[in-house]
Amino acid sequence: MPRALSLLWPCVFLLLLSVAxxxxxxxxxxxxxxxxxxxxxxxxxxxxxxxxxxxxxxxxxxxxxxxxxxxxxxxxxxxxxxxxxxxxxxxxxxxxxxxxxxxxxxxxxxxxxxxxxxxxxxxxxxxxxxxxxxxxxxxxxxxxxxxxxxxxxxxxxxxxxxxxxxxxxxxxxxxxxxxxERRAEEERLEKQRQAEEIAAVKEEDRRLRCDVEEPLSLQDAGWVEQAQGFQVPLFLKVPKLPSDTMKIKRVVVEYSAPGAEASRSLELKPLRGGYGGYLPCDASLKAGELSYQIKVINTCDTMIGSAGTAAEPRRIKIKPAIDFAQPHLPGELPPETCASQSSSLTCEFDDDCPGEGARCEAGSCTAAQPKIPPKKRIDIRRNRVSFEASLDFAPISSEAACAPSSVSDGRYSCFRTDDSELEQDPQAPGSFSTLGVGSLRLSLGYDRVLGERWLVGARGGLTLLGHPERADGKSVLPVHFAARGAVYFGNEPFAQARVRAYAAISAGLADSAGRVDGVSVRSDARGLETVRVWQKGGSLFAGAGFGLEIPLFGAGAIYGELGARQYFPTSLTAFGPTLGYVHGL
CATH class of the missing domain: 1.25.40.10 (Tetratricopeptide repeat domain)
Known part of the structure; x- marks a missing residue:
């Protein structure tokens, strides 16, 4: 019986699962x-x-x-x-x-x-x-x-x-x-096409060598006056031709002297960079207006272009005395007086004689002697790039450099030798009067030579040796920019490789900070200690200086300059040397 019951329970469990x-x-x-x-x-x-x-x-x-x-x-x-x-x-x-x-x-x-x-x-x-x-x-x-x-x-x-x-x-x-059909037609036309192409190439070559759609309007040296009794120079730069295959055969000037009834012509000679020459002495015998036209002729005898036209020629005034420097061909001295007119030029003073450097001797004008031998004359390189370094020295002083009133406006900055900034309001704020080392400037520059002795240009670069950065963020401006002008002394200073003296002025944007070490201050935190003090000036300046330029080789030269600067609106006066290298282009 127990055995039967034990077998019955699994059946009951399965039945319950089926209805669950x-x-x-x-x-x-x-x-x-x-x-x-x-x-x-x-x-x-x-x-x-x-x-x-x-x-x-x-x-x-x-x-x-x-x-x-x-x-x-x-x-x-x-x-x-x-x-x-x-x-x-x-x-x-x-x-x-x-x-x-x-x-x-x-x-x-x-x-x-x-x-x-x-x-x-x-x-x-x-x-x-x-x-x-x-x-x-x-x-x-x-x-x-x-x-x-x-x-x-x-x-x-x-x-x-x-x-x-x-x-x-x-x-x-x-x-x-x-x-x-097309193949046959192409074969028939091939010979004809080749002949036409050969003819077209020849015509194009002739056109490039000879034809000019419209004569070029050229610019000559543009002199406007010459002294009476001196040969008149004319110069025309080599023009840019309409094609690479076109060649210049000759350059001719047609001119009419003052009072002359008929015009005359003269062929200009090839010179360095162009064509030039002097008109005969009879072109400047009389005062008045000399008119001329310079024509450029190619190898096909076609006029490529001209300076002036028959209707509107170029004009030069022939005067007893001229207002500007006497004109002359590039690389040459001004012309001497014409022999036929030398006896007729009387004078009382040197200013009565025409031509740069002419002198009055015994009542007659004599031509100036050459100051620079032609063999020693060099071409003026009018574009000049430079690199220079300059250091400021500034007289600085203060009765309370590290006081809050002095430090807050950024003019004075006080730091310990470990470059930590001094706490504000020390008991003894420090006093001194000395010559401080100022900022160092590294500059790149560009100058343009104007005329024979004048330069204009600009400088820009980095400013170094400023004070460490302050807690309030005030610092020395790390860059500088300046406009610059200079005048070189002597006769044609850039026409010969020699030592040149000059004077320069400049103005622009820059900061400078003169530094003095060993200033004694006393504070509650550390007692008596020595600090470094910077006195700042800027951020605008104006300055002037004198210098010498020494040619080295080719187009290079070194120069040294001693100058002074006044910084404002935060006032600081500084002076110091400049050393640099310049290269002419």
Whole structure:
């Protein structure tokens, strides 16, 4: 008997397992319905939050169990009623009603608990569900249309490819027929084309060597006056020709002297950089206006261009005495007086004699003697680049350099030897009067030579040896910029390699800070100690200086300069040397 009972229990267990699932579903439905009924009683008693909690509990029961569809429909409907009518949350109510309609499109809220807010939320949810359904149907319909359109395009493309293939076959056949005719025609025309090309090349070569569409308007040296009795120089730079194959055959000047009835011509000679020459002495015998036209002729005897025209020639005034330096050809001295006129030039003073350097001797003018031998004369390189270093020395003094009133405006800065900034308001703020080492400037520069002795240019670079950075962020400006002008002394200082003296002025943007070491101060924190003090000036300046420039080789030179600077609006006077290298271009 015990043996039989032990075999019976597994059978009973299997039977229970077979009915467990339906039993669990039935229990979930019943339990969920009890929570729903209790929740709606709470709803009728205006305990809306409690009703919401019970309905959520019913939802949890359905999630853990297996509630039927009607139970879930009722659950979502009652939860929407609680949100719409009780908690006044139409968005949450609409979401609940949408879930209800997803389960059963014909479901409606319980009329017993419905009011206007419930009806509005339900209608909104129904409209949203209907819109989603219509959107899904429209998307499905659109997809079907797109598929049909795609199939139509594929069919049309296939048909088009077939037609194109047939067309290409027909064209290829026609091309083969035409190819033979074209080949014969090309062979016939080849010799004719080659002959035409050879003729065109020859014509193009002739055109480039000879033809000028419009004569160029050229600029000569542009001298406007010459002293009476001196040969008139003319100079024309080599013009840029219309083509590389065109060559200059000759350069001719046609001129009319003052009082002359007919014009005369003269061929200018090739010189370095151009063509030039002197008109005969009879062109400047009389005072008046000399007119001329310089023509450039190529190897085909065609005029390439001219300085001046027949209608508007260039003009030079012939005067007993001229206002400016006497004109002369590049690399040559001014012309001497004409022998036929030397006896007629009388004078009382040197100023009565025409020409730079001419002198009055025994009542007659004599020409100036050459100051620079032609063999030693060099070309003036008018573009100059330089690199220089300059150091300031500044007389600095103060009765209370490290006092708050002196430090706060940035003029004075006090630091210990370990570069730590001194605390403010020391008991003994430090006094001194000495010559301090100022800032070091490293500069790149460019200058342009104007005339024979004047320079204008600019400098820019780094400023070094300023004080360490302060706690308030004030510091010495690390860069500088300046405009500069200079005048060199002596006769034509750049026309010969020699030592040159000059004076220069400059102005611009820069800071400088003079430093003094070993200033004694006393503070509460550290007692008596020595500090370094900087006195700053700037950020604008103006300065002047004198210097010497020593040529080295070729276009290079070194120069030294001693100058002074005044910094403002924060005042500081500084002076010091400058050493640099300059290269002419």
């Amino acid at each position: 699932r339906p039993s669990l579903a039935a229990d979930s439905n019943q339990e969920a319905k009890r929570h729903i009924q209790a929740a709606m009683k709470d709803f009728q008693q205006n305990r809306f939050l409690k009703a919401e909690g019970r309905l959520k509990t019913a939802g949890a029961v359905c999630r853990s169990g297996d509630c039927s569809k009607p139970t879930l429909v009722a659950l979502w409907g009652y939860l929407g009623i609680v949100y719409a009518s009780g908690l006044e949350d139409p968005e949450a109510a609409g979401a609940c009603f949408q879930q209800m309609l997803l389960l059963d499109p014909d479901a409606k809220p319980d009329e017993r608990f419905s009011d206007e807010s419930v009806r509005k939320s339900f209608e909104a949810a129904a409209d949203a569900a209907l819109a989603e359904q219509r959107a899904a149907e429209e998307a499905k319909r659109q997809k079907a249309l797109e598929e049909a359109e795609k199939a139509k395009r594929i069919a049309e493309a296939q048909k088009r490819r077939i037609e194109e293939h047939k067309q290409r076959l027909a064209e290829l056949k026609q091309q083969k027929l035409e190819e033979a």
